[in-house]
Structure formats: C-alpha cells, structure tokens
Amino acid sequence: MKHLLTINDLSLMEIEQILHDAQGFSKGEKWNPAEKTFAANLFFEPSTRTRMSFEVAQKKLGFEVLNLDCGFSSTQKGETLYDTVRTMEEIGAKAAVIRHSKDRYFEELAGKVNIPIINAGDGCGNHPTQSLLDLLTIQQEFIVLQGLKVVIVGDIRHSRVARSNAEILHRLGAKVYFSGPREWYDTSLAEDQYLSMDEACEMADVLMMLRIQHERHECKSGMTSGQYHEAYGLTPAREKRMKDQAIIMHPAPVNRGVEIADELVECERSRIFKQMNNGVNVRMAVLKWALEANLKEETANGYLVKGW
Amino acid sequence: MKHLLTINDLSLMEIEQILHDAQGFSKGEKWNPAEKTFAANLFFEPSTRTRMSFEVAQKKLGFEVLNLDCGFSSTQKGETLYDTVRTMEEIGAKAAVIRHSKDRYFEELAGKVNIPIINAGDGCGNHPTQSLLDLLTIQQEFIVLQGLKVVIVGDIRHSRVARSNAEILHRLGAKVYFSGPREWYDTSLAEDQYLSMDEACEMADVLMMLRIQHERHECKSGMTSGQYHEAYGLTPAREKRMKDQAIIMHPAPVNRGVEIADELVECERSRIFKQMNNGVNVRMAVLKWALEANLKEETANGYLVKGW
Amino acid sequence: MKHLLTINDLSLMEIEQILHDAQGFSKGEKWNPAEKTFAANLFFEPSTRTRMSFEVAQKKLGFEVLNLDCGFSSTQKGETLYDTVRTMEEIGAKAAVIRHSKDRYFEELAGKVNIPIINAGDGCGNHPTQSLLDLLTIQQEFIVLQGLKVVIVGDIRHSRVARSNAEILHRLGAKVYFSGPREWYDTSLAEDQYLSMDEACEMADVLMMLRIQHERHECKSGMTSGQYHEAYGLTPAREKRMKDQAIIMHPAPVNRGVEIADELVECERSRIFKQMNNGVNVRMAVLKWALEANLKEETANGYLVKGW
Numbered sequence: 001m002k003h004l005l006t007i008n009d010l011s012l013m014e015i016e017q018i019l020h021d022a023q024g025f026s027k028g029e030k031w032n033p034a035e036k037t038f039a040a041n042l043f044f045e046p047s048t049r050t051r052m053s054f055e056v057a058q059k060k061l062g063f064e065v066l067n068l069d070c071g072f073s074s075t076q077k078g079e080t081l082y083d084t085v086r087t088m089e090e091i092g093a094k095a096a097v098i099r100h101s102k103d104r105y106f107e108e109l110a111g112k113v114n115i116p117i118i119n120a121g122d123g124c125g126n127h128p129t130q131s132l133l134d135l136l137t138i139q140q141e142f143i144v145l146q147g148l149k150v151v152i153v154g155d156i157r158h159s160r161v162a163r164s165n166a167e168i169l170h171r172l173g174a175k176v177y178f179s180g181p182r183e184w185y186d187t188s189l190a191e192d193q194y195l196s197m198d199e200a201c202e203m204a205d206v207l208m209m210l211r212i213q214h215e216r217h218e219c220k221s222g223m224t225s226g227q228y229h230e231a232y233g234l235t236p237a238r239e240k241r242m243k244d245q246a247i248i249m250h251p252a253p254v255n256r257g258v259e260i261a262d263e264l265v266e267c268e269r270s271r272i273f274k275q276m277n278n279g280v281n282v283r284m285a286v287l288k289w290a291l292e293a294n295l296k297e298e299t300a301n302g303y304l305v306k307g308w
Numbered sequence: 309m310k311h312l313l314t315i316n317d318l319s320l321m322e323i324e325q326i327l328h329d330a331q332g333f334s335k336g337e338k339w340n341p342a343e344k345t346f347a348a349n350l351f352f353e354p355s356t357r358t359r360m361s362f363e364v365a366q367k368k369l370g371f372e373v374l375n376l377d378c379g380f381s382s383t384q385k386g387e388t389l390y391d392t393v394r395t396m397e398e399i400g401a402k403a404a405v406i407r408h409s410k411d412r413y414f415e416e417l418a419g420k421v422n423i424p425i426i427n428a429g430d431g432c433g434n435h436p437t438q439s440l441l442d443l444l445t446i447q448q449e450f451i452v453l454q455g456l457k458v459v460i461v462g463d464i465r466h467s468r469v470a471r472s473n474a475e476i477l478h479r480l481g482a483k484v485y486f487s488g489p490r491e492w493y494d495t496s497l498a499e500d501q502y503l504s505m506d507e508a509c510e511m512a513d514v515l516m517m518l519r520i521q522h523e524r525h526e527c528k529s530g531m532t533s534g535q536y537h538e539a540y541g542l543t544p545a546r547e548k549r550m551k552d553q554a555i556i557m558h559p560a561p562v563n564r565g566v567e568i569a570d571e572l573v574e575c576e577r578s579r580i581f582k583q584m585n586n587g588v589n590v591r592m593a594v595l596k597w598a599l600e601a602n603l604k605e606e607t608a609n610g611y612l613v614k615g616w
Numbered sequence: 617m618k619h620l621l622t623i624n625d626l627s628l629m630e631i632e633q634i635l636h637d638a639q640g641f642s643k644g645e646k647w648n649p650a651e652k653t654f655a656a657n658l659f660f661e662p663s664t665r666t667r668m669s670f671e672v673a674q675k676k677l678g679f680e681v682l683n684l685d686c687g688f689s690s691t692q693k694g695e696t697l698y699d700t701v702r703t704m705e706e707i708g709a710k711a712a713v714i715r716h717s718k719d720r721y722f723e724e725l726a727g728k729v730n731i732p733i734i735n736a737g738d739g740c741g742n743h744p745t746q747s748l749l750d751l752l753t754i755q756q757e758f759i760v761l762q763g764l765k766v767v768i769v770g771d772i773r774h775s776r777v778a779r780s781n782a783e784i785l786h787r788l789g790a791k792v793y794f795s796g797p798r799e800w801y802d803t804s805l806a807e808d809q810y811l812s813m814d815e816a817c818e819m820a821d822v823l824m825m826l827r828i829q830h831e832r833h834e835c836k837s838g839m840t841s842g843q844y845h846e847a848y849g850l851t852p853a854r855e856k857r858m859k860d861q862a863i864i865m866h867p868a869p870v871n872r873g874v875e876i877a878d879e880l881v882e883c884e885r886s887r888i889f890k891q892m893n894n895g896v897n898v899r900m901a902v903l904k905w906a907l908e909a910n911l912k913e914e915t916a917n918g919y920l921v922k923g924w
Contacts, residue, residue, distance in 0.1 A: 036675075036676065038672060038675070040668075048376065048387070048392065048395065049395050049399070052348075052374055052376070052395070052396070052399055053399050055374060056346060056372075056374065056399045056400050059344075059346070059372045060344065060400070064672075064675045066668055066671060066672065068664065068668070078869075078871065079664070079869040079870075080872065083868070083869060083870065083872075083881075084664065086889060087664065087665050087668070087868070087889075087892055088668070090889045090890075090892035090893045091665070091668055091669050091672045091892055091893065091895065091896050092672050092676070092896060252391070252395070253386070253387040253391060254387075254391065255386065256388065256391075265391075273394060273395075273398045274398075276395055276398035276399055277398045277399065279399065280399050280400060356684065356695070356700065356703065357703050357707070360656075360682055360684070360703070360704070360707055361707050363682060364654060364680075364682065364707045364708050367652075367654070367680045368652065368708070560695075560699070560703070561694070561695040561699060562695075562699065563694065564696065564699075573699075581702060581703075581706045582706075584703055584706035584707055585706045585707065587707065588707050588708060
C-alpha cells in the first residue's frame with residue numbers, strides 16, 4: 001500500500017510525474033476513475049485552504065467527498081484514529097486525507113489500513129502536498145531547480161513545510177538558505193547557510209516566507225508584530241533590492257504586515273495566490289498517483305480491483 | 309464584476325428577469341452551466357434555511373458546492389475576509405455566497421475580487437435574496453404590485469429585510485406601512501405610515517411579519533412573549549379581520565406564539581412555507597443572473613471564458 | 617406516509633425485502649431514482665459512522681445530500697424540529713434521516729410531514745437501521761435465524777439497539793439471551809434468559825456486544841474499565857471457549873479493552889467491520905424502500921409524482 005506521508009515517500013521520478021500531471025491538470029487535462037469513487041477528508045485541526053483545496057481536487061476528479069467534521073463525531077467518544085480510518089474504508093472510501101495535530105500520527109496506521117493515506121499535515125512535521133505545490137510553483141518559473149537559490153524565512157523549527165521543503169530542494173539540486181530569528185533556526189540543518197534578511201532578499205531567486213504560527217507559540221520571539229516585520233519581514237524597501245526575476249512565496253494564510261507588507265501580498269513578484277491555484281492541481285495529481293499506484297500493487301498481488 | 313450586495317444593485321428590469329426565471333424554475337425549467345462549476349458558501353453566522361436553500365439551488369443547477377464551516381477554519385487564524393474570498397477564487401470557485409454579522413462586510417471586497425458575491429445577509433443591513441423571494445411570493449398572488457398595501461410588522465430597526473423590502477416595494481409601486489412597537493419604528497422611513505396592529509390586519513393585502521431577533525437584542529421591548537403576542541402578534545382574532553385575499557408572510561424561523569399564533573403558521577392565508585420553496589427558485593435565478601452577467605462582461609472586455 | 621421510526625414499523629415481508637435488496641447492493645447491484653433527489657441528514661447528536669454510512673448510501677444511490685450541522689443552525693434560534701423538517705421538505709428534500717437525543721422525538725412529526733423520516737437513533741430508544749444491518753450480518757452467516765442463539769451483552773437498559781434487536785430476533789425465531797451487569801438488565805424482557813458471561817460465550821451462536829455508553833452514564837456500574845472487562849468483557853480466554861461457527865458483533869465505536877479485548881476486534885470471528893460495510897447496503901435498501909413505498913402511496917391517492 002502506497003501512502004503519501006512525507007515527501008521522502010516519493011522517488012524523484014514520482015515527484016516528476018506528479019508535477020507533470022499537475023501541470024497538465026492546470027492546462028485543463030482531465031482524469032477520472034472509471035467508477036464512483038469516495039474519498040474521506042479527516043481534519044482534526046482547523047484548515048480552510050488545505051481542506052477546500054483537496055475537496056475541489058477530489059470533485060474535479062469526479063470523486064464523492066466525505067468530510068468528517070472532527071469537532072462533531074465519534075472521535076469525541078474516544079475512538080482510535082485507526083478505527084476511524086478503518087470505518088471509512090469499510091463504508092467505501094478509497095483514499096483518506098488526514099490532518100492531525102499529532103506529529104507522525106500516521107505511524108499507528110502504517111501497514112494496517114488498506115487505503116492510501118494522504119498526509120495533509122501532521123503536527124510540526126510534514127505537509128508533503130504543500131511541498132509539491134511549492135515545487136510546482138518554482139518549476140513553472142525557473143524550469144530547472146539545479147543551482148537555484150531558495151531562502152526560507154521564518155520559524156524553521158516549528159514549520160511543517162520548512163524542513164520537508166529544504167530536504168526535497170536539496171535532493172533536486174537547489175541551494176537552500178535560511179533567515180529569520182536565530183532562536184527559530186534549526187541547527188540540525190547545519191550545512192545550510194543562515195542569512196540576515198537583507199542578505200536574503202538580495203541573494204534569493206525564491207524567497208519562501210513561512211507563516212508566523214500564532215496558534216503554536218505565543219510570541220514572535222518576544223517581539224511585537226511591528227518589530228518582527230522590521231527585523232525579518234518583507235518590507236517594500238527590501239522587495240526593491242530583490243533580483244529581477246526573483247519571486248515571493250508564502251503558504252498562507254498570510255499575516256499581513258508581519259511576514260510581508262500588506263501591499264506586497266499581490267505584487268508582481270508574488271506567487272502567493274498562484275500557489276493556492278497550484279495546490280488544487282497538485283492534489284489532483286497526488287490522488288491520481290495514489291489510486292493508480294495501489295491499483296498496480298493490488299493487481300500485482302493477484303487481485304482484480306472492481307471499479308478501476 | 310456584478311455582485312448582488314443590496315437589492316438596489318438590481319434594476320427593475322433585472323428584478324423582473326430574475327423573478328421570471330425563478331417562476332420558470334418553480335415550474336421545472338432547467339438551466340445548467342456548460343462545465344463543472346464550483347460555488348462557495350461562506351457563512352460566518354448561523355443559518356439553516358438560507359444556507360440550505362442556496363445549497364439546494366446550487367445543486368439543482370448542477371454546481372459543485374464548497375461549504376466553509378466558519379467555526380472551524382483559517383478565519384480563526386485571523387485571515388481577512390478578502391483573503392478568504394480570494395482563496396476560494398484561486399481554488400476554483402466561480403461565485404461566493406456570504407453571510408456575515410458585520411454590516412456591509414462587502415465593502416472591503418468591492419472592486420477587488422473577480423467572482424460575483426451574493427450577499428446572504430450582512431449584520432442588520434441587507435438580505436437581497438430574501439427580498440426577491442418575498443417579491444416572488446407576492447407576485448404569484450397578486451400579479452401586479454401597483455397599489456398593493458403591504459404592512460411590515462415588527463422590529464423594523466434591526467431587520468435586514470424590512471428596509472430593503474420597503475425600498476423595493478416602493479420602487480415597484482406598492483404602498484408600505486409599518487406596525488409593531490413604536491421604539492422599533494425607523495423614523496428615517498417617515499413617509500410611510502405607522503399603524504396599530506388592529507388597523508394593520510384590517511388594511512393589509514400582505515401582512516409581512518418580521519422575526520423577533522432574540523439573538524440580536526435581549527428583550528421584546530421589555531415585554532414577555534405573551535404580552536408581545538397580545539399587543540403586536542397575529543392572533544386568531546386578528547386573522548379573522550383580515551381581508552379575504554390577504555396573505556401572511558414571515559421569513560422564518562418563526563417564534564410560534566410570539567409573532568404569530570401557533571395554529572396560524574400553516575393556515576390558508578399563510579405563505580410561510582411557500583416562501584421557503586420560492587427561496588430555492590429565486591436563488592437559482594440569482595446564481596444564473598450572476599454567472600451570465602459576468603460572462604457577458606468578461607467577453608465584452610475581450611476575455612473568452614473557458615467553461616461557459 | 618411510510619416512515620422507518622422503529623423496527624416494528626416493518627412487516628416481516630418488508631424486512632425480508634430490505635435485506636434482499638441490501639444483499640444485492642453488496643454484490644454491486646444498482647438502483648437510482650429517475651431524477652435528481654435530495655435527502656436531508658439532520659443529526660442533533662454526534663455520530664461518525666451512522667451519518668457517514670447514510671451519506672455514502674445516499675451518494676451511491678445518486679442522491680444529493682443535505683447535511684444539517686446541528687451545532688451551527690437555526691435550531692440554535694429555538695426552531696421546533698417540526699419546522700426544521702418542514703423547511704427541508706419545502707426546499708426539496710424527499711427524505712429526512714434524523715438522529716436526536718430525545719426519546720421518540722418523531723412523535724411530534726407523525727402525520728404532519730410529507731416526506732419519509734428514517735430514524736437514525738432516538739435517545740435510548742430505537743435505531744432500526746442498526747437492527748437491520750445486524751440482521752443482515754447474521755443472515756449472511758447462518759441463512760436461517762430460526763433457533764439461533766443470540767446473546768446480547770452489556771447495557772440493555774440504555775441501549776437503543778438491544779431492545780429493538782431482541783424484539784425483531786424473537787419475531788424471526790431466534791432465541792435471545794442477555795448478559796452483563798445485573799443492574800443493567802431490563803426486567804421488562806423477563807421471558808428471556810439472563811446468563812453469566814462465561815455461559816454466554818459457550819452457548820452463543822452470535823455474541824452481540826453493546827457499547828459502554830460513557831457519554832450517557834458516568835460509570836461502568838461502579839467498576840473500572842479493567843474490572844468490567846474481567847467480569848463482562850470478551851477476553852481471549854472466553855473467545856477460545858466459543859463454538860466453532862460462532863461470531864462476534866459490536867455496533868461500534870468499540871471501547872478496546874473494555875467490551876472486547878483489543879486483539880479480538882479484528883479476529884476471525886469478528887464481524888465488526890463487516891457490520892459497517894453492511895450498514896451502507898442496508899441504508900441504501902431502506903432509502904429505496906421509503907421512496908418506493910411513498911411513491912406507491914401517493915400514486916394510489918391520485919397524485920402523479922414528478923421525478924419518479
């Protein structure tokens with residue numbers, strides 16, 4: 001059973017295929033399963049864009065969508081995550097998209113469930129479809145990632161996206177740098193260079209802002225929002241010093257005036273809303289990948305799967 | 309970009325067209341967009357009938373529906389309404405239906421978003437699809453509105469519906485009167501006549517009850533529910549004095565035994581449940597209007613819009 | 617108007633037909649209404665599997681689904697259940713699935729609504745689709761229920777399922793026994809035999825565990841979970857003494873290690889996940905039954921119903 005739990009579950013060839021399919025979907029290409037297919041979205045943490053993005057992706061693929069509202073369900077009755085997922089499987093779901101506040105929640109499922117799990121974010125850990133949509137956005141811009149200078153700015157330590165993006169960008173040949181408050185720097189990523197925000201803006205081909213996670217830690221490193229913005233935010237003055245072709249990315253939701261000046265959110269360099277658009281196409285490609293990979297596996301194991 | 313934010317956004321000709329289409333839908337006529345179309349429902353306030361009514365309308369038109377559960381989303385993370393709507397647009401929504409507790413919430417969106425906004429209620433302000441369904445209900449009964457006597461009863465001051473209904477009924481030639489507690493009367497509507505409840509019942513062709521908004525202000529003008537009913541409610545005795553062809557309307561949900569006696573909610577004169585039925589058809593017509601109007605506009609601007 | 621409020625609303629012939637249809641659906645048979653059909657799910661109590669199971673059933677039948685999130689709706693505004701159901705009817709729902717914490721909530725609806733009500737659980741009362749899926753699971757195993765020994769274990773008194781299952785199993789010729797804490801035994805069922813858990817395991821063809829309803833009463837009869845498991849739970853030792861063909865059932869969600877040992881939840885005798893699968897097929901059959909029965913009735917009354 002193939003799952004997408006971390007970006008490292010994918011070979012470079014699989015990543016290439018997914019980005020290729022996503023680009024195709026963005027151009028209007030279509031793919032649908034042969035029969036009515038149910039997907040379950042189990043979100044145990046708040047999310048607008050990720051859940052909606054998956055829902056649109058599923059519906060564009062012609063899936064029937066089962067949304068489990070996790071504030072109002074049997075999980076209140078103390079059911080295990082495993083039992084919830086197995087239930088979804090028994091009632092007909094062919095894939096489960098899960099977001100959970102617990103790091104690596106999926107370890108209790110591995111090897112035990114018979115439908116692919118797509119990780120939509122686990123605690124401070126992984127968010128592989130975000131990494132893929134970031135890659136798609138960069139690839140659309142620069143085509144080749146080899147040698148590209150990507151600076152990730154913000155709370156590296158608590159970010160789902162930062163570490164998995166850093167890893168996959170390394171694997172794909174990009175040079176990854178970091179900026180932001182020193183105490184948020186993750187020293188386990190020592191081979192990469194730490195830059196001041198001013199250096200970062202001058203050097204970056206891709207300036208990848210992270211979100212200040214108000215909901216995960218109380219303060220912005222002891223600073224007010226204004227002080228943070230001055231020290232580590234993308235101000236209009238810094239934006240002017242960026243290279244001609246350089247782009248700005250942010251996973252959103254944006255704290256306007258904190259990570260990035262209000263007037264830059266939709267500036268010419270900004271790919272922030274483009275990323276959201278790419279998110280749908282990448283998730284379509286991931287769902288296609290998951291269903292096709294597991295179809296092949298099951299056929300190889302001697303099953304003929306109805307409905308495909 | 310055409311939006312439906314207040315009833316005054318519509319010309320009389322547009323209103324006529326919408327009511328005509330709605331009547332057609334009520335007779336089983338069909339209209340569907342050429343390709344898969346997503347609509348987003350963003351409800352930042354509780355609602356059963358309005359949200360469900362839009363959802364049925366959308367699904368009857370063959371739309372895919374995105375419901376944003378606003379107690380469980382990124383709006384908790386402090387995202388602006390603008391960013392939420394832009395996100396919906398980027399992930400593929402072709403229209404957004406919004407209810408919000410803030411008066412004129414839509415002003416921060418005007419001129420900035422590229423999909424039509426359908427206002428499903430803003431604070432104490434507007435609720436244009438409610439006005440349209442009320443008009444359809446009256447038109448089905450009386451055909452011509454010119455000279456019709458409509459009495460609006462209840463909390464004029466805090467009602468989304470009262471003022472917009474009064475305005476549009478004026479524009480269409482009806483005579484509008486008010487009844488209910490004096491302190492709820494809106495003196496800015498001075499040209500209209502204030503009536504006692506007994507006068508109102510004798511004179512009205514249409515008795516348009518408003519809902520006591522328990523959730524917006526604490527008391528019923530200092531009275532108990534029973535006292536309110538006695539003074540301003542539609543009692544069986546008052547109903548008997550109504551004109552032969554006169555009808556009773558209420559936007560619902562009804563407080564049975566307060567605005568209207570329990571046994572009158574479904575009496576022969578009552579159009580209360582008919583109004584709900586009309587609500588679906590009117591919303592279908594509004595969605596059709598919004599998509600067609602903007603299609604024309606975009607084509608006029610030189611775009612060819614895919615999917616239409 | 618035919619409703620499914622309690623299992624006793626069905627004749628044995630109707631039960632046979634529903635189980636037959638459900639079995640057909642489990643084999644891939646299809647049935648769809650001729651036109652777009654809306655079903656409303658009104659859940660006033662938390663539920664994962666029942667609500668999702670109905671939603672899958674509805675979508676497999678090609679219905680459009682209206683989910684009323686009852687923590688976020690006009691029911692907060694004090695609307696009666698009757699008015700909520702009538703609203704759903706007016707906006708186009710052709711069936712309503714309702715779960716409510718109030719025993720026999722449906723009595724206020726009887727004879728007053730014009731769409732079939734499918735009871736998805738009322739208070740401590742009835743849960744007829746659970747009974748039907750239990751019957752289907754037993755029938756798949758043993759074909760004939762005549763003379764079969766079924767032991768229901770647990771909180772008979774507070775269980776929706778226990779009493780309705782006991783009744784229908786009697787009607788179908790099975791012998792029903794009970795086990796569990798004495799104070800949870802329902803003496804109104806006096807003709808049936810009360811067994812110790814050890815006796816129960818040795819005698820049962822079907823061991824039907826009930827769920828400990830933590831959310832309905834505080835303690836497990838004054839015992840810790842471990843003590844309960846030792847006294848009345850299905851332990852590995854007890855499982856070994858079960859008859860060769862005997863099966864284990866549980867309506868889920870399971871309290872692992874309380875009603876049943878963790879490692880037995882998916883043991884060879886367990887039909888627990890099979891029951892969930894059967895739930896979808898039974899609910900498809902019930903919806904088909906409800907729509908067809910009421911179609912016949914309306915036609916008989918001289919109406920020609922559009923859309924069927």
